[in-house]
Amino acid sequence: MTDTDASSPDTIRPIAVIGPTATGKSDLGLDLAESLGGEIVNIDAMQQYRGMDIGTAKLTVDERRGIPHHRLDVLDVTETATVARYQEAAVRDVENIIARGKVPVIVGGSMMYVQSLLDEWAFPATDPLVRARWEQVLADGGTDAVRAALVVRDPAAAAAILPTDGRRMVRALEVVEITGLPFAASAPRIGEPRWGTVLLGVDRETAELDERIARRTETMFDGGLVDEVRALLEVGLKGGVTASRAIGYAQVLDYFDGGSDLDHARERTFIGTRRYVRRQRSWFRRDPRVRWLDGGDPSLLESARAALSA
Incomplete structure (x- = not known):
């Protein structure tokens, strides 16, 4: 790969800039794409959702430096984001970029999305009737009911999935019922990443990252998150299965419903983000292919370029 020049598609290796939220992935991704x-x-x-900008820290058009961005603003908030749907579209995007002689720079921290894209995750089939039955259990009995069912049918999956993630538990129950196998049997195996992608992980010291999360939360609320959520209510946010559960958005919706005051919504957004960051760190640190970088390194781009050559 050479600076700014198009390369032969046969020699291009995508770069994935991954890691916890608020570590500086977006800036590094821009720097790498530019160079x-x-x-x-x-x-x-x-960030796939149109209108969900402030609460997701989505780069504005001006902040994108004229660099093409893919898989942004491709869903309405009423649509359900799925890993399988993302995988299909993102594979097409990456391969089109390579075909044009450009370097795909994959940037973000959604854990299963990363694994689905780079490890060629083959998803088990779905059965609408089975799915509907477990969704009804969730609707009638809440997350406790589906978790109790999952503990019986697949204890390992019950232990691995957050007890608040009802949608994920429903999917696990569906897969177990359809395949007769544990949910983990459908997970991808870590091997050579698709397209020979180089994985760069960005992280920071925990105390520093917590401070950045706190500042980011304040910036979002001070910068209009409440008004953004109010506007999205007009286009169906509350009925969205995945969009309405996004950190920050869920807390503001609860505030609108009288479940908390605004200060409490801010605090819960910070706590939820911090908890999510711990999960991201644990997930990505298990992947031996990731070349880790310090997001606070003043020479981060140079360090990233050196890691690409290692």
């Missing part, structure tokens, strides 16, 4: 003649492929699930 290598690349295009950005978003791999943040919630």
Whole structure:
């Protein structure tokens, strides 16, 4: 890969800039794309939603430096974001970028999205009747009911999935019922990443990252998150299965419903983000292919370029 020049498609290796929220992935992705003649492929699930800008820290058009960005603003908030749907579209985007002689720079931190794209995750079939039955259990009995069912049918899956993630537990129950196998049997195996992608992980010291999350939360609320959520209510946010559960948006919706005051919504957004960051760190640190970088490094781009050559 050479600076700013198009390369032969046969020699191009995509770059994935991944890691926890608020570590500086977006800036590094832009720097790499600018220096290598690349295009950005978003791999943040919630940044796919039109109108969800402030609460997802989505780069504005001006902040994108004229670099093409893919998989941004491709869903309405009433649509359900799925890993399988993302995978199909993002594979097409990456391969089109390569065919144009450009470097795909995949940027974001949605854990299963990263694995689905780079490890060629083959998803089990779905059965609408089975899915509907477990969704009804969730609707009638809440997350406790589906978790109790999952504990009986697949204890390992019940232990691995957050007890608040009802949608994920429903999917696990569906897969177990359809395949007769544990949910983990359908997970991808870590091997050579698709297209020979180089994985760069960006992280920071925990205390520093917590401070950045706190500042980011304040910036979002001070910068109009409440008004953004109010506007999205007019286009169906509350009925969206995935969009309405995004960190920040869910807390503001609860505030609108009288479940908390605004200060409490801010605090819960910070706590939810911090908890999510811990999960991201644990997930990505298990992947031995990731070349880790310090997001606070003043020479981060140079360090990233060196890691690409290692």
